[in-house]
Amino acid sequence: MTARTTWEAVCTVEDLVPDSGIAVWTEAGPVAVFYLPHRLPALFAIQHTDPFTGANVLARGITGDLNGEPVVASPLYKQHFSLRDGHCLEDPSVQVPTYPVRLEGGQVRLAIAVASDRVA
Template sequence: MTAWIDVCAVSDIVPDTGVCALLGDEQVAVFRFGDNEVYAISNFDPCGEANVLSRGIVGSIGERKVVASPLYKQHFDLRSGECLEAPEKSVRAYPVRLTGERIEVAAN
């Protein structure tokens, strides 16, 4: 059974930006894309070796919704965590959902 952790209200995140949440000892970058799309990936940027992805620039490359790392500008797919420039540097993607006005991230 999946354990869902309440992170914040969707209104706590400005559209097309992200925030960092702590799930246990893991930093997770939670993004709001547009009004009601939410995504969660690891906050750790493996290229810059720092927890900064929640501060990246959210956008699209073709049909893919991505965040550009604020350090070296690699793009990470918000759905899968794949690093577009270096797939071997991909990050974990977390299941995320809206429950009413609350954002929940799967803890396992």
């Protein structure tokens, strides 16, 4: 079994809330999509599941900037996760997956790896 990447439409631009996140469901599981209109790029996507608790809460975290790094603070234990690469600022051994994201004709799309049964 191999994996391939597909650009999956997960929401519309109207679903986004400035300086906040929303949770979406993908083939890879729950993902948190963040819209930070004052930054370039303005869209970020990371795993929605908090790795410290296993709870799907990261989209509900508070967004911010720590020394130029766009972050979200988990609403549970307040660890900060980089929206660029998913690393935890308080514990560098912990990281959440990130997803390439783009806006295409009003649709927010994420690059998601999906399993493929086809043999090349």
